Amino acid sequence: MDKYIFPAIFSHEEVGGYSIRFPDLDGCFTEGNTIDEALKMSKEALELFLWNMEDDDENIPDPSLPENIKVEAGEFVVPITAYMLDIRDKMNNKAVNKNCTIPYGVFQK
Numbered sequence: 845m846d847k848y849i850f851p852a853i854f855s856h857e858e859v860g861g862y863s864i865r866f867p868d869l870d871g872c873f874t875e876g877n878t879i880d881e882a883l884k885m886s887k888e889a890l891e892l893f894l895w896n897m898e899d900d901d902e903n904i905p906d907p908s909l910p911e912n913i914k915v916e917a918g919e920f921v922v923p924i925t926a927y928m929l930d931i932r933d934k935m936n937n938k939a940v941n942k943n944c945t946i947p948y949g950v951f952q953k
Contacts, residue, residue: 848894848926851910852886854879855919866924867913868905869893886924891931898928899935 855863857875862882865873866889874889876882897904910921 845904846928848890848904848907848928849923850890850907850926851913851921852890852924853913853915853919854882854886854922855916864889866890866893868907883922883924886922887926890924891926891928894926894928895931895935898932 861877872893874885
């Protein structure tokens with residue numbers, strides 16, 4: 845699938861900022877100091893988590909409906925969209941360090 849939408853639970857922290865977790869994806873969480881940063885970080889966390897699941901040939905679960913998620917006081921649900929074509933392209937084209945031996949004379953010109 846090229847696009848996923850998973851609900852994220854945003855929790856406003858007493859010390860400031862937001863913690864974010866994805867109830868359908870055990871171990872996928874992040875945080876942000878502002879709501880804008882939290883939205884950005886949640887998208888990045890979701891994309892990387894799903895990319896790793898794909899890379900490991902793990903089954904990606906169906907997302908829960910936001911209205912079916914129970915939240916506590918100070919929490920709210922935000923649907924987060926992951927566009928996998930973008931993240932796959934980015935991750936598959938990342939730079940890799942390689943050692944290379946070049947004849948000394950090449951640099952004598």
